[in-house]
Amino acid sequence: MSNARKLFLAASLGTGALFAASLVAPTAALAQSGTTGAIQGVVTDGKSGEKLAGVTVIVTSPALSQTQTAITDENGSYQVGQLPPGDYLVTFYYADITVERSGIHVGIEKTTPVYQKLNMAAAGGETIKIQDTAPTIDPTSTTQGITIDKNYMKNIPVPGRTFESALGAAAGSQNDGAGVSFSGSSSLENQYYVDGVNTTGLTYGTVGSPVINDFIEEIEVITGGYNAEYGRATGGVVNVVTKSGSNEFKGSVFGYYQPGFLTAAAKTTPQNATSIDVKGDVAFDADFGFEVGGPIIKDKLWFFVGFVPAFSQVDYTRTTKRQTDCRQLMPNGELSDCNPTMYGDAEPDIDPNTGFYITDDLESEVRSAKSQTYNSLVKLNYAATPENQGQLAIQAQPATGRSPRLYGQAGQGVKYSLLVSDVSAKWTSKLNDNKTEVEAVLGWHREKYDTDSIDPTMQDEPWQQMLYGDLSHWGPGFGEGPKTNAGCTDNAAPNSSDPYPFITNCPMDVVPYIIGGPGNIQRSLQERRAAKLSITQRVKAAGSHEIKAGIDAENNLSKSARLYSGGAFLYNFVGPQQVYVNRWVQLTDEGNTDPRFDNRCLTPDPTAGPTGGSKDLKCDYLGGTPGSPGTDIEGNTLNWSVYLRDSWQIRPNLTLNAGIRYEEQRLRYASFLQNTVDPLTDEKLGTNAMTLKGNWSPRIGLLYDWTKEGRSKVYGHWGRFYESVPMDINDRSFGGEVFYRQTFAATACGATNMSIGGPDGAGCINTTSSAASNELLGASGVLVAPGIKAQYMDEVIGGFEYEVMDDLKVGVSFQNRRMGRVIEDVSTDGAQTYIIANPGEWSSEDEAAFQQRIDRTDDPALKQRLMNQLRLYQGIRIFDKPRRDYNALQFTLTRRFSKKLYVQGSYTYSRTQGNYPGLVSYDNGQIDPNISSQYDLIELLGNRIGPLQQDRPHYIKLDGYYTFDFKKAGELTTGIRFRALSGIPTNALAAHYLYGSDESFLLPRGQLGRTDFEHGIDVHVGYGKKVGKGMTLELFFDIYNAYNRQGTFNVDNTYAPQFSLSQGGIGGTEQNANPVSGGTYEDLIWVKTIDRDGAESGAPIGRNPNFHNTSSRYAPAYGRFGMRLTF
Structure with missing residues (x-):
């Protein structure tokens, strides 16, 4: 069946189900979408309990452009949907009775229950005003997570200025170094939406559009149990809704400043066997700006505009040091005083209490990193009629900056420019007398990132990374200070100035010293063009149903450059006298007459079978200048999905949620590779490199409210969730990436350079000497296992929530997540050939089909190649199946903002165990989703099962604030953010x-x-006072890590x-x-x-x-x- 027919069939199934449902008598209101919420409830006679039909319910709010209305049905039920997040007034009209309920908060994708009892004996014409809050429990949803509103970000000391800094409020979340991870998954497994549009970073899956907090109305963080509307995530889903204009003109002007003098000195993390220590201190971090919204045409057209420039500087204090050889450990366990003549023994002195070498500081200097970002948002909302409304939002974040080289030449480093932009358009229509709703969303996400050398004269010089040498050579040659050069001089002659003549004073063994150009030059452009269409219908049949069907598609594009400055990347192991010359190369077949392919690349032959062999391939050494032939790579991935979901309210307090989602992902070869033959594997390459289909994701959940008023729920949920493979694999495995490494004896690079202490590695770039070894580390030599299937995770959730008193909610839940299948690259022939596969599994059906292909082949050479491949594919099964098991017990407490007090806390006991941490390889710091080294070789799997890096058994979180109202004197708000958590496993x-x-x-x-075990507390103090009609001036101060515990984030696990x-x-x-x-x-x-x-x-x-x-x-x-x- 063609792709077009599949899409048509899927859409027809969804819309057909809705059309059939619409023939059944529906109710008149609809629930929430990805950027809105809903209010629902039951109206009864306060004395008899009889359910009242025909009650008019009107909902108003400053967040709402126009009032919304609903009529209770024969069961007294009503629902008002598509409400932007905010605080609402709900008014009930019945006969001559009017009741107003104010202070009703609606969150993103949350249904707020508002049950109302009417006193039928009340005086006619009198309006009864109730200042009350509705329950915070959503009785229709099994999702786990948290909703963060603008008051939280205003009054809690959130440690950052963009929304990612607030995500740690969710129970089960933690900072994993690459971002915020949820529920045992890695941070690259999340999906991020801004105003309904997917803004997840395309290459790795990071935050793509870091919206500044002052532009945000509300954030929904879903850590588990999400409905069929959401997919492409095995971590969490983050929904950000930005502010919109309304009929009320309002806004703010603001500024934040973090000066260096309010920052404690960072503790150094000294390293043995290196002679340079570096610590970074914030010199300043500041931003200022405005946000304003209001009507252009009242009741018709509204605007919102925000602009915030941000500037920061980090000063890195760089200290050079030398080892000492003048002490001896005495019999009493103490070290002697320093006496080189008496105690010099040719062994560096070691502090017995810390294990660190004892050093003398020689010289310090400061090198600074600077950045500037300009955040902007423009948004228009339009209402053709109350039933037909649209929205257009444009966001842009241009940024520039520069980072100095810390372990190497002064004045060298990298500068960058970044432009993140998003455009989203949404249209919502309520049809069929408001019984049916259609929502369409178009989105465009774009990221452009370039890097260059700070010093233009170094742009075309190769990067050279030197190890196993010392500053006595490197210091004078590459700009170290006079005190460093004098103190690092090694001279064993009698009466020399060297106080420690028997040791190397300033070795550089574990941290490389960098000279030359910027190295990897970035020219990256990524785009996502997305479209979504959904239809929702509410139906009365054996209770009430809310049926939703939808389809979405994403066309993801990536353009990158394969550039090393100077055309090469050099490792110069000065002590061992060995040089690696690394290049990007492009391979071609022998028949190609293009004169740029004028080099030969040697490598072991992956098609030669068990006896081995080598290949001599025609190739081009790619240049280091942007735009050089062969350096621009274009990749493409197509994602599409359909879903059908029914929320069946069997009884007013019993709901069954059931849904099914289908996803496909088509990852394509780089454009220049399509319809060519891979010179390494002799495979003919088509358009699609890997097609992941058949991804059915069932979801089912059950909820019961024993209070029948929306103040409780017991719930359970099971679901399957598939990963969306980021585009790093397109650039590398499917982009013809070939990395050519030649290993030379240093003598092949020329004579000894006294500034280096050995030959200059740059001399090997064009040497005529033969390399000791040659190897193509080539993703162009990658095979894709026939029948490969998508990576997925299964999840089980169960728990309850209960509002024990007004505004105080407690909850207990259990969550289990288990990886079902993983995509990784493996090698079954000792790193000669790589296969994108599902480690530990290859089906007998796929093997039989491949064997039939071999049997049908008459060409002897092709048959032999296919037989070799079959042997490689069979080897996939010997790998351990990837495991990541997450089990968590969560206790939560929320005291919603009311009577000036807000408290939110959680305790999570969790274990994350297995042999596969996820898309981040924490052990070696590699970020290459689905193509990391974790499963490359069978022998790498030894000893890998155990507690993973995310395994932090105990995690306590407490956030809160209190507002003291001094009437005319103003208001004083104090807030805290407390965290305490277990440490990470060590290896x-x-x-x-x-x-x-x-x-x-x-x-x-x-x-x-x-x-x-780590812990810390952040404190906020703010004072606000009215300074004019409708104007309030606030001054505030935040202090982070208040008692300055600079605990351990990570340790050196290299034994x-x-x-x-x-x-x-x-x-x-x-x-x-x-x-x-x-x-x-x-x-x-x-x-x-x-x-x-x-x-x-x-x-x-x-x-x-x-x-x-x-x-x-x-x-x-x-x-x-x-x-x-x-x-």
Whole structure:
């Protein structure tokens, strides 16, 4: 069946179901969409309890452009939908009785229950006004999460100025270093929507459009249990609704400023075996701007405009240091005083209390990073009639900045420019006497990102990363200060100025020293063009049904550049006298006569079978200048889905939610590769590199309200959720990425350069000497396993919520998430060929179909190639199936803002265990969704099962604020944000002989315990006073990490670095190690090195002196003050 027919059939099924449903007598109101909420309830006789039909319900709000009306049915029920988030007045008219309920809050995708009892004996014509709040429990939904409104962001000290900084309020969320993760998933598994349009970053799945908080009306964070409307996420869903104009002209002018003098000094995280320590301190972080909205044509056309420039500077204090050799550990366990003559023993001094080398500080300097961002939003809302309304929003965030080089030449670094823009258009129509609703949304998300060298003269120079050398050579040659150069000089001659003549004073073994150009040059452009159409119908049949069907499609485009400045990226291992020359190359077939393909690339032959062999391929070394031939890569992915969902209210207090969603994703080869033959695998490449179809996602949930007033619910939910593969895989695996590494003996690069202490690696770029080894690390040599299926997760949720008294809600829930299938690249032939596959599974049906293809083949060469591929595919099954099991018990408490007090708290006990953390590889810091190194080789899987990086068993969160009303003297608001959480598991890692640093788990994951329990508190104080008619001036001050606990965010888990440390100025040797299956810490001293062929030697591995030292910390205490004038 063609794609067009599939789309037509899916849409017909959904709309056909709705058309049939519309023939049944429906009620007159509709529920919420992705950017709105609803009010529903039952009106009864206050004395007899009889349900009253024909009551007129009118809803008004400053957030609402026009009043909305509903009439109660024969069961006394009513519902008013499509309400923007905000506070509402609900008025009930029955006979000559009028009752007003004010203070009713409606949230995004939340149904607020407002049940009303009418006193039929009340005096006619009298309006009864009730200042009351409705229950905060949504009796129609099983979703887990939190709604964050503008008052929360105003009165709680949120540690940031964009919406991502507020997401940590949700129970089960945490910062994983790449973003905010939810419910045991990694942060790259979320989906982000702004005004109903998907703005998720296309390459990795990060936050694509960081909307500034002052533009936001409300944020909905869904951490589990979402309905069929949502897909493409195995983490959380974040819904952001920006402010809109109304008939009331209002706005604010504001400013925020974080000065350096209100920031505590950051603690250093010193590292052994390096002679440069760096710590960053905020010099300033400031923004100021305005937001204003109002009518253009009253009751017809409204506007909202906001503009906020933001500026920041971080000062990095860079301190050079030298090791000492002048102390001895005394019999009493104390160190002696420094006496080089008596205690110099050719071994650097070590502090026995910390394990760090003892050093002398030599010199400090400050290098600064600067950035500026201009946030803007323009929004128009239009009402042709109350039933037909539209919205157009345009958002832009241009930004520029520069980052200095910290471990290398002064004056060098990278500058960037970024432009994020979004356009969204939405139209909503209520048809058939308001019985049917149609919503259409168009969206365009665009990100453009470029990088260049700060110094234009270095733009075309190759990046050279030097290791296993020292500052005595590098300092004078590359601009270190005079005190550094003098203090790092190594001179063992008698009477020299070197106080420690028997050691290398300033080694650089674990942190590289960088010289040359900017390295990787970015020219990135990403676009998502999206369209959604949904139809909703409410039906009376054995209760009431709300049936919703929809279809959405996304055309995702990516343009990137494959550029290394100077055409190469160099690793110069000065001590071991080895140089890696890394290049981007493009391969072609031998028949191509294009003169730019004038080089030869050598690599092991992935098609040669078990006996091995090598290939000599025609290739082009890609240039380092933007626009060079072959450097521009264009990728494309098409996503589409349909869904059908029914919310069946069997009884007023019993609801069954059932839905089904179908998704497809088509990831395409780069345009220049389509309909060509892969020179590495001899595979003919078509248009689609990988098609993920058959992705059916059932969802079912049941809710029961035992109070029958919307003040309670017991609920359960089960659902399946599929991942949307980010476009990093398009650029790399399906974009013809070929990385050519040549390994040279340093002598091939030329004579010794005294500034380097060995030959300059740049001399090997065009050397005529033969390389010691050649290897194409080429995603162009990637196969896709026949029958590959999409990555998914199953989820079970159960719990209850209860409003124990007005405005005080408690909840308890259990959540289980379990990965069902994963997409990763694997190699079954020792890293020669990579297969995009489902590790641990390849169906017998797909094997049989592939065997039939072999049997039908008459060409002997093709048959042999296919047989080799079959052997590779069969090897997929020997991999351990990826596991990530998340189990959580959550306790929540919410005291909604009323009578000046707001409190929100949660305690989560959770465990996240398995061998697959998700789309972020936390262990080695790799962010390559679905093509990380985690499953590349079977031997890399040893010892990986255990508590994952997200495993923080205990997490306590408490947010709250209180407002003191001093009448004419103004209002004083105090707020707090408290966090306490378990530390992260620690590990012991070593290098793998093929894959390098931190790829081998020496001990079982989590064997060595976890870091310390962390905690911190943030405080807000604000004062506001009316300064004129309709105008209020507010001054506020926030302090973060109030008691300045700069706890451990991460530690160095590298037990053994790839090269042993240099001794006495002599370079270390390469050392790799295999996992110790089921081992303990005591076994580490017996681990032996592995040579480059994977054979174990008799030499023990050398321990990293930084092992389990803190590698990164939480931010120091800092203050921020500001003002806001509202009108």
